[in-house]
Amino acid sequence: MNIINIENISRIFQVGSEEVRALDNVSLRIDKNEYVAIMGPSGSGKSTLMNILGCLDTPTSGRYDFKEIDVSDMSDNELAEIRNREIGFVFQTFNLLPRSNAFHNVELPLIYSGIASAKRKEMARETLIDVGLEDRMLHKPSELSGGQRQRVAIARALVTHPSIILADEPTGNLDSKTGEDIMSLFNDIHKKGNTIILVTHEEYIAKRAARIVRLRDGRIEKDEIISN
């Protein structure tokens, strides 16, 4: 089943009097349960691509079909709904609410979904157990290690059972051992049937995926399936 289909997407930014083409006619298809890494050096447009795939940003031109529905022209509110239900973000800097505990952080997307209190507490609890944080639920981010924080962020991304997980340099702020733990976790998440899109500039991280899309100067240079 096709989840993401973008055709000739361009994204142009106005910087003063100049135009910057962050993305230039990019087309891409991603199906359910794929594990895709988007790679490229700094300035290649991978962050911009991620923002567009994640419905945080709209393309200047081109078409984006998400689960076969055209989202390129959707309103802010409609995009917000899609982000809430279909997309789970994992950021390099974790981006947790610093003064809410792990449980509340994971609960938040469910609150925005309009899910009733008892149900969402149950869902949050389950998801936190799934990522191995059963006994850290009431800790605040400042009381958690980097790896644990990222797990909370992953739990928050998973709790709404989204169609895609979008991870932007998820191990960027972690040491190599913890980074390895997180990448195993992504492996497990992928095995359970989730669709994962990983953005990175590290070759060894990208190789953990099943397919690598390489970007350079806003265009796709190479798109290869790799054997794992």
Next chain:
Amino acid sequence: MSKYIFELKEGLLIAVRALRVNKTRAMLTTLGIIIGICSVALMATVINGIDIAFEKGISSLGSDNLYIDKWSWFTNEEFWKMRNRKNLKLSDYEKYKALAQLPTAIAPTLWNIKKIQFEDNYIEGALVTGTTNDYLDTTNFEFSKGRFFSAIESKSSRDVAVLGSEVADHLFESRNALDEYVKLNGIKYKVVGVLEKQGSNLLGNFNPDKQIYIPIGTVFKHFENASFRSIAIVVRSRNTSMVSATKEEAEGLMRRVRGLRYDEENDFSINQQEGLTRNYDQTVGVIKIAGLFITGLALLVGAIGIMNIMFVSVKERTREIGIRKAIGAKKRTILGQFITESAIICLIGGLIGLILAVLLSMAVDKFLPTSVQFGTVILAIEISLITGVVSGLAPAYSAAKMDPVEALRYE
């Protein structure tokens, strides 16, 4: 509808959590509102107190009474014109009384300010009213002891007196004043009655409890220049609906009694308590508006402070707003969150300000009359909420329209 209530509840939850997390800032923000609401509420309690005190004060004047006097209580007419009028004489009163049909009671009054003595105690500046026994029927007097002077005592100008509650308390303290003799203008008067406490001290020098009533004849007998002064005539109408008819009759009769030609103006005035109320409303009304305006300014300052701090808060939480939006918060959710935060801060501040106002009003009560009413409480809460929503609006809007990508990049 239930979805809206759900959103409101969730909004409240998020807002309360956010506030709990930023306690210090929330408290500082609240301070502005506390002061603002406290001033407005305190002002309202003073205004209510003055209104009530006024009503109590003039109730002793009687709403169905007319007061025929040389002077008008309200200077619509020129002062010199009134000053040059002929005094009202006792004979005017007697002639009017003989002719008038509509009133239920008519009494002459002659006022003085005198010192009253009993043994070693004395009270200065008491209002001495010389009048007849009919005066009682123009009032709502209640007696704590004794009675008003009788018709005989009145006609024969006996040296008897009825004391107001403050005079009696001051001169006799806990002793029984009845049948004792007080000294007034060098003459001893026997106390035949003491009045219940009537009104409060509001109307400036007019304290209805600091009075003494004596037969008018004794005033003419014992007071030096009594015959050079003008009397006033108190007239009681049968009921409120008869007041204007009674007033018309009085005007006609007094013109005759005073020998006025058809083309001459009245050389007397007929005053009413209602006029007092109107005058009060006009004068005090202006003061009330000014007072509320000034305290309103304090509130405005508080509101601006809140808006300012909310802006700072929004800026500081840019990253957080980006995160919320990435997770799926809609514009109106963010808007609602921040407006709710602002409203809660203002509500809490308003309640604290209200409690403070109630406590302060007890202290202020020593100088000015105050009255805490339920309406004031409701008003304070309403104003708090409205202030919260209005001051939170601009900051909340700026939060809502943040671009999530930019916001997430914010350090």
